[in-house]
Amino acid sequence: MKTTTFSPKKFLFVSRWGETLDIAYSTSLEGHKVKMYIEDRSSREIGFGFVKKVQNWNAHVDWADIIIFDYTGFGQQCEDLRASGKFVIGGTRYTDNLELDRDFGQSELKKHGVKTLPYKEFFSFQEAIKYIEQNPNSYVIKPCGETQELKQLLFVGSDDEGLDVIRVLKAYERSWGDDFGTFQLQRKVKGVEISASAFFNGTEFLYPINITFEHKKFFPKELGVSTGEMGSSMFWVNESPIFDATLKKFESTLAKQKFVGHIDINCIVNGKGIYPLEFTSRFGYPQVSIQRAGINEPVGELLYKIATRQKFKINVKKGFQVGAFIVVPPFPYDDKKTFELFSKDAVVVFKKNVKEGVHPFHLKMVNNEWLITGNTGVPVLVTGTGITMKEAQKMMYNRIQNIIINNSYYRTDIGDRWFEDSDKLWSWGLL
Structure with a gap:
């Protein structure tokens, strides 16, 4: 684990469902002091043993150097904290509406001169x-x-x-x-589904930007119900026609709103154009953890520089990053009885004691053992990196083979889309 090159800071993570456990835990391992609050009552056991948990985040605002909100809906609180002089990563009322109110998001795209479906x-x-x-x-x-x-x-x-x-x-x-x-x-329009995203420091976008391919369906070859996410593949670039045609046009608006954080726009693209679908004006999951696998600098230092509105170029790896969720019943459905019967408190077993590239999600730690908690059945994300997509996939699936979780399942084709999608994107002039 990398160590920070500057003095330890105090990080307060305010989470909706505990999705930033991986980021909070990594920050603590780098030597920073970390506290984490989880709003959802049924998710509050997540992170126990990994990081210090608190029951009321407001009581720890004065303690924190940096406050990180991991979901939309906290825009008003973020604005108030920034106005009081605190360093905050999180949304605004405006960026909350971009994501939560689809009609507003589409109208803002039109207002900024972006073609919509x-x-x-x-x-x-x-x-x-x-x-x-x-x-x-x-x-x-x-x-x-x-x-x-x-x-x-x-x-x-x-x-x-x-x-x-x-x-x-x-x-x-x-x-x-x-x-x-x-x-x-x-x-509906046919084409390649792709997202462009970037960190924003309150004034401007930070480069490089991130290009992500999500794998949302439950089964390989995009079969089954939409799950939100089963895994993603991605890479970092300094230039992107998709980014320039969409998010880049919002730079002055985001600066006016004093937004500090991460924003993503998901699109369908084809030979006729770029069609934005929806905003994610916060960290994406598992996107942010896969991004971390491709970032060469310590995550705590990165978050601190973003929160304090510094202008810098993010130090990233060349090539590709991939990540796949290993999930357990009842995922992708909500069934408390099934979760308690098959998955609650099940142990994540490592054949070899190597946890590199394994990111904790809905887990607690007891006697150094990783146990499944929460209620949705998403214990870990596993990532891999490589100069080629095949190298990144090989690393990820080798790491998955080192993990034993009873009744677990995962997609075996994360990253495969790239081999056909990239040909299309090149031919359309979008890479």
Whole structure:
């Protein structure tokens, strides 16, 4: 583990579900003092034994040198803390709305001169069904607000007349009724799904920027339900036509908002253009941990420099980084009984005592053993790096073979998309 080249700092991590455990733990191993608060009650055991846990983050604000918020929804608190003179990594009310209010996010893209896909927002399933019947096409169902956190509800239609989307909307109406909230129907377009992201220091974007390919479906070859994430592949670049056509146009707006943190925009691209889908105006998961695998400087030092609004170039590895989640039941579903029966307190066993490239997520540590906790069944992320994608994949899957977790499963094709997608992106002039 690298050690910091500057005096130890005090980091307070304010987390929604404990997703930044890996970053907090790494920061503590570098010699910094770390405290972590988790808002979600059922997730509060996460991190026990790894880092010092606190029950009320507000009580530790004065103690902290840097405060890090790991999710959207804390924008007002971040703004207030910055106004009081604290160093904060986190959102603003504006960037919260970019992610949480899909309609607002799309309108801001148009306002900044970014091409968008046709979409329409609905409050009623019947209105949406009627709209598809009158405008037959292939669509994507995108829940808005808090419902969008249930990733398996996002549905990508394949029927050219939208008949499959109509069937899903009818099923949602039966199971959710009026509790579903607002949602969007967005016109589906064929192409390569890709995201561009960067850290922002309150004034400008920091380079290099990150290009990520997410693998959201449950099974290999993009089969099954959407999970949010099963793994990602990525690389760092100093220039990107996709970044320039999207996020770069928001630089002055983010500076005006005094945003300090990480922001990502997910897109579909093809030979006709670049079409932004949605913002993630915070750390992405597992994106930030895979990014860490490709960053050569200590994570605590990196976070400190970003929070204190320094201008610098991030020291990154050449080549590629990949990461895959190893998950357990009931993932990707929410089933407390199944989790307690099959997964709770199960031990993460290492055949050889080598933990490099293994990132703790929903874990606690008891007597130096890593035990599964939380309630969703996402114990670890495993990463690999290499000059080529195949080298990075080989390192990651070799590391996975060193881990034994009862009833665990993972995708065996993380990174495979690159070999076809890269040819398309080169031909379209987007790499």
